[in-house]
Amino acid sequence: MGDMLTVAWKEWRELILLGGSLRGGRISLVILLGLFGVFLPFKAGAEWVTSPATLFYWGWLPLMLVAGAVADSFAGERERHTLETLLASRLPDRAILFGKVLAATTYGWGIVMAMLFLSLVTVNLTARAGHLLLFPWRFAVGAPLLAWLGAGLAATAGVLVSLRAATVRQAAQTLNVGILLLILAPVLGAQALPDAWKAQAGAWFASVGVDGILWTATAALALLDLLLLAVAMARFQRSRLILD
Amino acid sequence: MVEAVIRTEKLSRVFDKVRAVDGLDLEVPAGIVFGFLGPNGAGKTTTIRLLLGLLEPSEGRATVLGFDTRHQAGGVREKAGALLEHHGLYERLSAEDNLAFYARVWRMTASARRDRIRELLEPLGLWDRRSEAIGRWSRGMKQKLAVARALLHRPSLLFLDEPTAGLDPVAAATLRDDLGTLVSREGVTVFLTTHNLVEAERLCHRVAVIKQGRLVAVGHPDELKARSATRAEIVGRGFTDAMLALLRNQPGVARADLRNGRIVLELGESSETSPLVRLIVQAGGAVEEVRKDKGSLEDVFLTLMEEER
Numbered sequence: 399m400g401d402m403l404t405v406a407w408k409e410w411r412e413l414i415l416l417g418g419s420l421r422g423g424r425i426s427l428v429i430l431l432g433l434f435g436v437f438l439p440f441k442a443g444a445e446w447v448t449s450p451a452t453l454f455y456w457g458w459l460p461l462m463l464v465a466g467a468v469a470d471s472f473a474g475e476r477e478r479h480t481l482e483t484l485l486a487s488r489l490p491d492r493a494i495l496f497g498k499v500l501a502a503t504t505y506g507w508g509i510v511m512a513m514l515f516l517s518l519v520t521v522n523l524t525a526r527a528g529h530l531l532l533f534p535w536r537f538a539v540g541a542p543l544l545a546w547l548g549a550g551l552a553a554t555a556g557v558l559v560s561l562r563a564a565t566v567r568q569a570a571q572t573l574n575v576g577i578l579l580l581i582l583a584p585v586l587g588a589q590a591l592p593d594a595w596k597a598q599a600g601a602w603f604a605s606v607g608v609d610g611i612l613w614t615a616t617a618a619l620a621l622l623d624l625l626l627l628a629v630a631m632a633r634f635q636r637s638r639l640i641l642d
Numbered sequence: 643m644v645e646a647v648i649r650t651e652k653l654s655r656v657f658d659k660v661r662a663v664d665g666l667d668l669e670v671p672a673g674i675v676f677g678f679l680g681p682n683g684a685g686k687t688t689t690i691r692l693l694l695g696l697l698e699p700s701e702g703r704a705t706v707l708g709f710d711t712r713h714q715a716g717g718v719r720e721k722a723g724a725l726l727e728h729h730g731l732y733e734r735l736s737a738e739d740n741l742a743f744y745a746r747v748w749r750m751t752a753s754a755r756r757d758r759i760r761e762l763l764e765p766l767g768l769w770d771r772r773s774e775a776i777g778r779w780s781r782g783m784k785q786k787l788a789v790a791r792a793l794l795h796r797p798s799l800l801f802l803d804e805p806t807a808g809l810d811p812v813a814a815a816t817l818r819d820d821l822g823t824l825v826s827r828e829g830v831t832v833f834l835t836t837h838n839l840v841e842a843e844r845l846c847h848r849v850a851v852i853k854q855g856r857l858v859a860v861g862h863p864d865e866l867k868a869r870s871a872t873r874a875e876i877v878g879r880g881f882t883d884a885m886l887a888l889l890r891n892q893p894g895v896a897r898a899d900l901r902n903g904r905i906v907l908e909l910g911e912s913s914e915t916s917p918l919v920r921l922i923v924q925a926g927g928a929v930e931e932v933r934k935d936k937g938s939l940e941d942v943f944l945t946l947m948e949e950e951r
Contacts, residue, residue: 479730482726486696
């Protein structure tokens with residue numbers, strides 16, 4: 399655990415304090431904060447805290463946020479010739495791998511939490527509901543959980559891609575295409591389904607309700623996270639990383 | 643008998659059809675600076691990677707600090723320090739953060755971290771610049787910092803892979819001096835790869851020469867130099883090709899050449915220069931000065947490289 403936090407400490411230092419791979423990306427971060435923390439809550443009003451649609455944002459946003467940062471994890475170290483020294487240290491394989499995943503996950507999750515809090519402040523300042531507007535419990539638990547799993551998914555996939563990528567650019571491109579497919583596939587897939595299947599799916603969604611959909615999505619994301627983590631662990635081999 | 647900190651037996655590594663390291667048998671005693679010499683592509687870096695357990699041997703075995711590199715590589719990396727082919731520093735971080743990260747890696751407490759970083763940076767003249775991001779530092783300063791990083795956890799064995807490569811002569815000399823001081827102060831065994839023979843001669847107590855993955859010589863630099871022929875350089879005027887031919891026919895003269903107007907002779911063990919000088923004078927030459935010495939480590943190295951061709 400200590401070793402993992404040590405690796406994460408270094409990653410955070412590079413990522414957050416010094417701009418890291420997000421150099422030039424700080425403007426887009428401010429834009430995203432403005433969009434999801436101020437503009438959209440302002441437009442939605444009190445509905446922002448109750449609409450199930452907003453939950454979708456908190457699972458999806460970290461994917462975008464983390465992807466930019468995590469591509470740098472191994473490919474960046476390889477590109478800047480720091481990887482071999484890191485691998486020649488006493489750090490166990492898992493500490494290096496999990497430390498990088500943890501740093502990227504907490505980075506994306508932290509920003510989403512900041513957006514969530516900012517959006518709550520915006521809604522309370524602008525909706526004038528006459529009482530304090532708070533997220534219902536399923537949102538208060540579900541949004542951070544979905545954000546964590548979404549960030550974890552992007553972080554693990556990013557580390558996996560970055561392990562073998564020759565350059566940061568190559569890793570970032572592969573990751574962006576992957577995330578785009580992940581987002582578009584369910585949307586396009588749903589449209590391509592026969593009408594009878596769509597009706598069945600609609601009936602299922604109606605029967606399980608928002609809570610059911612939320613926990614199904616959470617379980618699916620958690621499963622995907624674990625699967626990718628297992629693949630990343632299997633692919634992390636010091637000798638392969640040195641020779642690559 | 644001095645304990646060996648590195649011992650290899652028929653250590654080999656094959657990449658596709660290339661034998662980067664080929665049947666290496668090596669023993670490195672504790673407490674010395676061991677020079678591992680060879681031209682580019684000789685297998686020096688691969689050997690270090692094998693010794694650190696970063697690569698698995700194709701054949702043979704190695705033990706480092708008592709750990710088998712194939713099965714106990716974690717133990718080797720716990721106890722050893724390394725400055726590899728690239729300095730491996732994080733250029734966006736400050737010097738202090740670079741060292742602090744590796745101090746955390748080696749589980750040093752916060753106070754031990756602070757003290758050790760100061761202890762290492764002060765003699766290197768880097769303490770006052772510890773808060774600067776190192777991206778704009780000179781290569782020499784970065785190499786010094788990388789040496790400090792490698793020594794941070796007081797390793798009992800230090801691997802240095804061509805530490806002065808790419809430095810200008812002044813920076814290389816400074817780093818060499820600092821390295822010598824730090825290494826003797828820390829009492830660490832050093833495995834130093836280099837193709838800089840002056841560096842090897844100055845720093846190393848024992849050297850091994852490797853070519854195309856194979857060990858071609860090992861010993862104290864003086865022992866290796868003793869293997870080389872005695873060299874004589876005759877300064878004067880009126881030297882001719884006929885004179886050289888005459889000298890080449892003399893017993894004990896292995897080689898006679900004219901270089902920059904001077905006669906350069908390679909002599910056998912017991913060869914005297916006075917009869918040769920007399921011969922030159924009788925043949926019409928004027929001798930002003932005779933310099934006689936053993937060959938340098940560089941001469942030995944070049945001879946070894948030629949012999950193995």
